[in-house]
Amino acid sequence: PYDVLVVGGGPAGASAAIYAARKGIRTGIVAERFGGQILDTASIENFISVKHTEGPKLAASLEEHVKEYNVDVMNLQRAKRLEKKDFIEIELENGAVLKSKTVILSTGARWRNVGVPGENEFKNKGVAYCPHCDGPLFAGKHVAVIGGGNSGIEAAIDLAGIVKHVTVLEFNPELKADSVLQDRLNSLPNVTVLKNVQTTEITGTDKVNGISYVERDTGAAQHIELAGVFVQIGLVPNTDWLAETVERNRIGEIIVDNHGSTNIPGVFAAGDCTNNPYKQIIISMGSGANAALGSFDYLIRN
Numbered sequence: 436p437y438d439v440l441v442v443g444g445g446p447a448g449a450s451a452a453i454y455a456a457r458k459g460i461r462t463g464i465v466a467e468r469f470g471g472q473i474l475d476t477a478s479i480e481n482f483i484s485v486k487h488t489e490g491p492k493l494a495a496s497l498e499e500h501v502k503e504y505n506v507d508v509m510n511l512q513r514a515k516r517l518e519k520k521d522f523i524e525i526e527l528e529n530g531a532v533l534k535s536k537t538v539i540l541s542t543g544a545r546w547r548n549v550g551v552p553g554e555n556e557f558k559n560k561g562v563a564y565c566p567h568c569d570g571p572l573f574a575g576k577h578v579a580v581i582g583g584g585n586s587g588i589e590a591a592i593d594l595a596g597i598v599k600h601v602t603v604l605e606f607n608p609e610l611k612a613d614s615v616l617q618d619r620l621n622s623l624p625n626v627t628v629l630k631n632v633q634t635t636e637i638t639g640t641d642k643v644n645g646i647s648y649v650e651r652d653t654g655a656a657q658h659i660e661l662a663g664v665f666v667q668i669g670l671v672p673n674t675d676w677l678a679e680t681v682e683r684n685r686i687g688e689i690i691v692d693n694h695g696s697t698n699i700p701g702v703f704a705a706g707d708c709t710n711n712p713y714k715q716i717i718i719s720m721g722s723g724a725n726a727a728l729g730s731f732d733y734l735i736r737n
């Protein structure tokens with residue numbers, strides 16, 4: 436069996452695998468797609484100490500760094516079941532069962548898409564999902580935020596301090612965000628809130644130039660010219676496969692303590708799949724290191 440088996444090969448998993456391997460213990464990493472979300476990221480400017488990089492380049496560096504160590508890398512393999520017996524068992528989609536004394540879950544998350552024409556075409560060309568990452572790219576420009584829940588309104592408040600104007604589009608007749616956030620939003624001079632509207636298309640040529648929507652009460656079709664669209668309708672953790680095993684919160688995030696431990700002894704978790712509130716590369720790497728040290732601590736005590 437492994438001492439540490441990491442499930443997920445994004446920034447959190449790569450960091451966990453390196454920290455574990457550096458303890459000289461038997462380490463494996465299973466990843467459906469080594470690199471994770473950063474493979475879909477163009478420009479990265481907030482990975483501290485690296486002024487600018489690109490997602491695929493950072494993913495290649497992660498892989499190169501992991502391969503410096505004695506780590507079994509099992510790429511293009513999807514985990515489908517976790518069970519605690521004498522060891523913790525991870526069953527893969529291909530039927531293989533891996534056994535380990537500890538497991539670190541780092542299966543990440545994915546942004547929920549609005550699914551309108553233009554969203555895929557203009558990803559990284561005006562369609563964005565992370566205001567902390569991409570907000571500064573739109574300084575002085577007009578942007579839209581799709582979604583009036585807490586994350587949408589937080590994004591709109593954040594962006595209003597950077598961009599020229601923010602238009603919020605909410606499908607329902609009312610915003611779902613906490614009233615303190617709504618009050619803050621309403622106090623800002625450069626924000627317009629459109630409620631009861633359905634986004635129908637993100638328009639553009641080589642990059643985004645506008646958004647089309649329908650007013651749901653009148654049926655009237657409208658179009659606004661703008662440079663960016665932030666989609667904020669939810670981040671979904673990749674944790675369905677855990678079924679009734681590891682404890683999760685209402686939105687499916689794995690609940691961890693400050694050692695990265697879950698409710699199952701020997702099972703740890705790190706990165707975007709956990710209830711850690713902020714989802715960023717640097718934070719995921721930190722939590723991967725934390726979970727690896729947590730699992731090492733567990734191994735020397737058990």
Ligand code: FAD
Pocket residue numbers: 442443444445446447448465466467468469470471472473475476477478479480481482512513514515541542543544545546564565568569673676705706707708714715716717719
């Ligand atoms: P992920 O990167 O999601 O990796 C999860 C890993 O688990 C992948 O290898 C995946 O294939 C694997 N996996 C999932 N399910 C299974 C399974 N069942 N079995 C086996 N493997 C599985 N953050 C920043 O800090 N700066 C930025 O500029 C930035 N820009 C972004 C732009 C975009 C378009 C997106 C989508 C995200 C961006 N982020 C940015 C967020 C950042 O990418 C994430 O916070 C970070 O990648 C999370 O790392 P993670 O390792 O927790 O998860």
